[in-house]
Amino acid sequence: MELTVLGCSGSFGAAQANACSGYLVRSGTTAIWIDCGGGSFGNLQSHIDPEDLTAVVLTHEHPDHVADIYGLHVLMRYGICSQNFPVYAPEGLPTQLGALVHNDWGNTFDWRVISDNQKIVIGDLTLTFARTDHPPLTYAVQVEGDGRRMIYTSDTGPKWNVGAFAPEADLVLSEATYLHSAKLSETHLSAHEAGLAARTAKAQRLMITHLWPRVDANDAVAEATESFGAPVEFATPNLVTSV
Numbered sequence: 001m002e003l004t005v006l007g008c009s010g011s012f013g014a015a016q017a018n019a020c021s022g023y024l025v026r027s028g029t030t031a032i033w034i035d036c037g038g039g040s041f042g043n044l045q046s047h048i049d050p051e052d053l054t055a056v057v058l059t060h061e062h063p064d065h066v067a068d069i070y071g072l073h074v075l076m077r078y079g080i081c082s083q084n085f086p087v088y089a090p091e092g093l094p095t096q097l098g099a100l101v102h103n104d105w106g107n108t109f110d111w112r113v114i115s116d117n118q119k120i121v122i123g124d125l126t127l128t129f130a131r132t133d134h135p136p137l138t139y140a141v142q143v144e145g146d147g148r149r150m151i152y153t154s155d156t157g158p159k160w161n162v163g164a165f166a167p168e169a170d171l172v173l174s175e176a177t178y179l180h181s182a183k184l185s186e187t188h189l190s191a192h193e194a195g196l197a198a199r200t201a202k203a204q205r206l207m208i209t210h211l212w213p214r215v216d217a218n219d220a221v222a223e224a225t226e227s228f229g230a231p232v233e234f235a236t237p238n239l240v241t242s243v
């Protein structure tokens with residue numbers, strides 16, 4: 001199983017063209033684009049022809065996780081005339097996002113509802129969802145394939161953590177929006193909290209993402225490394241790693 005980071009900036013894009021949340025997970029011929037944050041679609045095209053995507057997963061409604069779904073819609077509807085492409089999303093999202101397409105998605109997408117504890121098989125990958133501690137309906141995603149397992153926290157506050165899934169995941173990709181001493185909101189994790197949760201869940205590897213653009217990445221990595229108890233990786237656009 002391979003993970004490609006397409007964007008990792010939390011809440012809004014950062015300098016040096018750091019796109020918002022987007023991740024490409026591949027195994028065999030299966031390719032799933034998880035979260036379509038602003039700028040992630042451009043990066044995606046450096047790694048895969050969009051026509052070779054198997055499905056899209058949107059974890060929640062916030063713009064930094066969904067903005068580029070409109071670009072995919074335009075390409076598929078008017079560019080390559082694709083139909084019924086599977087898009088997995090929380091209840092109500094097609095209607096909420098539909099305002100910008102005059103409530104007409106055509107037949108481009110086959111919208112499928114995700115829910116808490118739901119397990120679905122998409123090609124070679126098995127996805128399981130868990131409702132996180134974040135105000136809109138938000139789902140963390142566990143992806144299993146090739147006997148390997150990664151957990152993406154999406155956005156969450158500290159009242160949910162990766163311990164909701166089985167321990168010892170091969171990779172935890174965790175949001176770590178703030179430094180602990182400067183949290184602006186309890187709807188997100190600090191780097192300290194991300195490290196502690198991954199340590200408690202006995203994660204094999206921790207990669208932090210979704211940093212507030214004004215947070216220094218080196219400081220966040222240092223803070224997470226201390227609480228995780230082992231070196232922590234940092235998601236950057238176009239990083240490719242085996243899980």
Ligand SMILES: [Zn+2]
Nearest residue numbers: 060062134155
């Ligand atoms: Zn969010």
